[in-house]
Amino acid sequence: MRNYNLNHLQQLEAEAIFVLRETAAQFERPGLLFSGGKDSIIMAYLASKAFAPAKIPFPFVHVDTGHNFPETIEFRDKFVKEYGVDLVVGLVQDSIDRGTAAEETGLNASRNALQSVTLLETIDRENFDACLGGGRRDEEKARAKERFFSHRDSFGQWNPKNQRPEIWNLFNGGKGQGENFRIFPLSNWTEMDVWQYAKTEGIELPSLYFAHERNVIERNGMLLAITDFVSPHEKEEVRKEKVRFRTIGDATCTGAVISDAANLEEVVAEVSASRVTERGSRADDKRSEAAMEDRKKQGYF
Amino acid sequence: MDKDYIEMDMLRFTTAGSVDDGKSTLIGRLFHDTKSIFEDQLEAIEQSSKKRGDENINLALLTDGLRAEREQGITIDVAYRYFATPKRKFIIADTPGHIQYTRNMVTGASTANLALILVDARNGVVEQTRRHSFIADLLGIKHIAVCINKMDLVGYEEEVYEKVLRQFSDFASRLENISEVTFIPLSALKGDNIVERSENMPWYKGAPLLYHLENVYIGSDANHVDSRFPVQWVIRPHSDKHHDFRGFAGRVAGGVFKRGDEITALPSGFTSRISKIMLGEEEMEEAFFPQSVTIQLEDKIDISRGDMLVKPNNQPKSSQDLDARICWFSNSKKLTHGGKYLIKHTTKTAQAMISEITYKVDVNSLRKNEQDKEFNMNDIGRIKFRTSEPIFYDTYRRNRNTGSFILIDPFTHQTLAAGMLR
Numbered sequence: 071m072r073n074y075n076l077n078h079l080q081q082l083e084a085e086a087i088f089v090l091r092e093t094a095a096q097f098e099r100p101g102l103l104f105s106g107g108k109d110s111i112i113m114a115y116l117a118s119k120a121f122a123p124a125k126i127p128f129p130f131v132h133v134d135t136g137h138n139f140p141e142t143i144e145f146r147d148k149f150v151k152e153y154g155v156d157l158v159v160g161l162v163q164d165s166i167d168r169g170t171a172a173e174e175t176g177l178n179a180s181r182n183a184l185q186s187v188t189l190l191e192t193i194d195r196e197n198f199d200a201c202l203g204g205g206r207r208d209e210e211k212a213r214a215k216e217r218f219f220s221h222r223d224s225f226g227q228w229n230p231k232n233q234r235p236e237i238w239n240l241f242n243g244g245k246g247q248g249e250n251f252r253i254f255p256l257s258n259w260t261e262m263d264v265w266q267y268a269k270t271e272g273i274e275l276p277s278l279y280f281a282h283e284r285n286v287i288e289r290n291g292m293l294l295a296i297t298d299f300v301s302p303h304e305k306e307e308v309r310k311e312k313v314r315f316r317t318i319g320d321a322t323c324t325g326a327v328i329s330d331a332a333n334l335e336e337v338v339a340e341v342s343a344s345r346v347t348e349r350g351s352r353a354d355d356k357r358s359e360a361a362m363e364d365r366k367k368q369g370y371f
Numbered sequence: 372m373d374k375d376y377i378e379m380d381m382l383r384f385t386t387a388g389s390v391d392d393g394k395s396t397l398i399g400r401l402f403h404d405t406k407s408i409f410e411d412q413l414e415a416i417e418q419s420s421k422k423r424g425d426e427n428i429n430l431a432l433l434t435d436g437l438r439a440e441r442e443q444g445i446t447i448d449v450a451y452r453y454f455a456t457p458k459r460k461f462i463i464a465d466t467p468g469h470i471q472y473t474r475n476m477v478t479g480a481s482t483a484n485l486a487l488i489l490v491d492a493r494n495g496v497v498e499q500t501r502r503h504s505f506i507a508d509l510l511g512i513k514h515i516a517v518c519i520n521k522m523d524l525v526g527y528e529e530e531v532y533e534k535v536l537r538q539f540s541d542f543a544s545r546l547e548n549i550s551e552v553t554f555i556p557l558s559a560l561k562g563d564n565i566v567e568r569s570e571n572m573p574w575y576k577g578a579p580l581l582y583h584l585e586n587v588y589i590g591s592d593a594n595h596v597d598s599r600f601p602v603q604w605v606i607r608p609h610s611d612k613h614h615d616f617r618g619f620a621g622r623v624a625g626g627v628f629k630r631g632d633e634i635t636a637l638p639s640g641f642t643s644r645i646s647k648i649m650l651g652e653e654e655m656e657e658a659f660f661p662q663s664v665t666i667q668l669e670d671k672i673d674i675s676r677g678d679m680l681v682k683p684n685n686q687p688k689s690s691q692d693l694d695a696r697i698c699w700f701s702n703s704k705k706l707t708h709g710g711k712y713l714i715k716h717t718t719k720t721a722q723a724m725i726s727e728i729t730y731k732v733d734v735n736s737l738r739k740n741e742q743d744k745e746f747n748m749n750d751i752g753r754i755k756f757r758t759s760e761p762i763f764y765d766t767y768r769r770n771r772n773t774g775s776f777i778l779i780d781p782f783t784h785q786t787l788a789a790g791m792l793r
Contacts, residue, residue, distance in 0.1 A: 087663035119651035244784030
């Protein structure tokens with residue numbers, strides 16, 4: 071008899087497509103959170119597979135801190151055009167101007183935490199009842215208990231004690247007035263799976279993920295790229311290094327790693343040998359032991 | 372390495388155990404010995420251990436994620452963890468083992484291929500071992516690995532291992548679904564029989580734990596006989612290029628569908644043939660569990676979400692009167708005779724009214740109780756109910772996907788129960 075087996079990437083793909091279709095079926099107005107990072111690119115790619123030959127039946131949503139690498143925005147716009155989807159942008163600057171969010175001050179000031187405010191305002195404005203995110207459970211310990219269908223109360227808050235049990239693949243998207251869901255189709259993927267899948271499927275990713283020369287400084291044990299938003303302080307020495315990024319977030323808190331990996335093949339090899347998690351290069355998670363948990367409770371992705 | 376990675380498959384397993392039987396240490400050991408702990412994680416738990424005043428690095432901190440849990444030193448909920456070897460990717464559903472967490476064990480077991488059950492070598496098979504095995508069996512897990520831990524504390528004696536074997540076999544005969552039980556004597560703390568065969572137990576002829584996890588054969592566990600395709604979503608592009616396109620999107624829940632196959636759509640009963648099977652833009656010859664695909668038919672027939680495509684000569688049961696075993700999940704709402712709930716079964720949602728509460732099972736003694744019919748959180752038992760429309764199902768034993776359902780509170784939308792059809 072024929073052996074009906076799928077390898078792990080095929081299984082993860084089938085599961086993610088199932089979750090994306092459940093989202094379309096169970097919600098009236100879902101949005102797909104698209105940051106231009108690799109996880110959201112993979113999620114968007116899976117969405118195009120899930121609904122082909124029709125267009126992806128939900129708009130992309132970008133919560134924009136304004137502190138982007140220019141490559142990210144360029145890639146985002148090209149991608150959105152290619153897939154023919156609508157793009158909704160929520161600007162952190164708008165929240166600051168309205169006075170609903172206040173800019174952090176000090177040496178390590180970042181707009182990362184402010185994204186929660188802008189996200190909730192965008193959800194409100196656009197009437198989204200579900201937002202698809204590229205979050206993975208292997209990223210951070212507070213995510214290990216996250217659901218595929220993560221319930222948020224009318225304040226956008228995640229209450230880890232009040233999440234619905236997820237049994238089999240029977241996802242319950244029922245909700246009361248004002249409540250909504252965050253949905254994570256890539257829950258069971260690891261960083262390695264994402265890279266392997268990108269390689270297997272030949273998915274194009276932003277150039278920031280591959281080794282290139284860049285001026286960097288070392289701050290709090292991380293290599294930060296010199297951009298319009300990060301400038302060296304006194305005593306900080308600017309040096310040129312061959313680097314790539316393992317995650318792409320706000321330019322003020324996304325660290326680079328020294329690397330020679332210039333293509334998907336080499337990145338896969340590098341990731342498999344890596345001894346540090348990709349979030350190890352994120353300053354936002356290093357703030358406290360429960361940094362991610364706290365941000366999630368306030369409505370973070 | 373690359374080629375290997377593509378040929379990797381996946382094993383989902385659940386671990387249940389209490390704080391004392393060394394579950395966290397075992398998981399920590401698996402991660403450590405497969406080089407799945409990263410330096411920054413190790414550094415973070417080292418710091419936390421110091422802050423708490425622990426003498427050694429507390430590997431449990433790696434698995435206890437939320438602040439509330441760390442403060443109370445307990446695990447509240449199912450946590451999912453990942454590691455891989457060149458052979459397999461592993462997904463661990465890590466659940467706390469206390470009696471009040473039956474529902475978490477049910478959740479973890481619902482998607483698992485294998486249950487890893489820890490036994491403290493000093494205590495042998497205890498009530499909790501029986502409870503974990505019962506739940507694994509109830510949820511249709513076919514493979515159990517009984518890990519007899521802390522062998523270092525009993526002098527690596529073969530007699531201890533033999534005793535657990537005897538004790539376990541005594542009640543294993545009452546389990547219905549489990550087809551394979553493997554006993555592995557080990558020490559998570561010292562690393563005996565985890566990755567390498569232990570030199571301290573030359574009398575043990577079996578494989579170490581990791582080898583077993585990498586090689587246990589799960590290929591025949593899924594049902595590849597009864598073809599079932601619950602329709603999730605209908606794809607209609609409404610574009611000039613795909614003007615008449617109508618595709619039925621879903622995940623194969625059992626069996627195999629091939630291009631050219633004759634199918635029957637339920638509930639309408641109309642038949643047609645499969646003209647195309649697609650995954651994205653790519654055309655496929657066949658689709659099987661658990662693939663997510665889009666099926667096109669030769670004829671235009673009316674099919675929507677909640678309908679099911681099957682083979683004309685192999686149809687599921689169809690009934691409005693159902694009999695099931697359930698686990699009650701809610702702590703605020705009780706199961707009542709005559710109670711009305713929503714039922715979610717495959718992609719279909721209907722109403723359900725409880726017509727009989729048959730019995731409750733005491734998960735410790737495994738005895739049926741026909742007198743006490745009050746279901747509270749974590750209670751397991753059997754009920755009968757009637758649905759507002761026919762449900763197309765197989766027994767849970769035959770197919771986990773078409774034999775399972777959840778009950779939902781129509782007012783609060785909370786998930787109240789998990790059910791397995793008989």
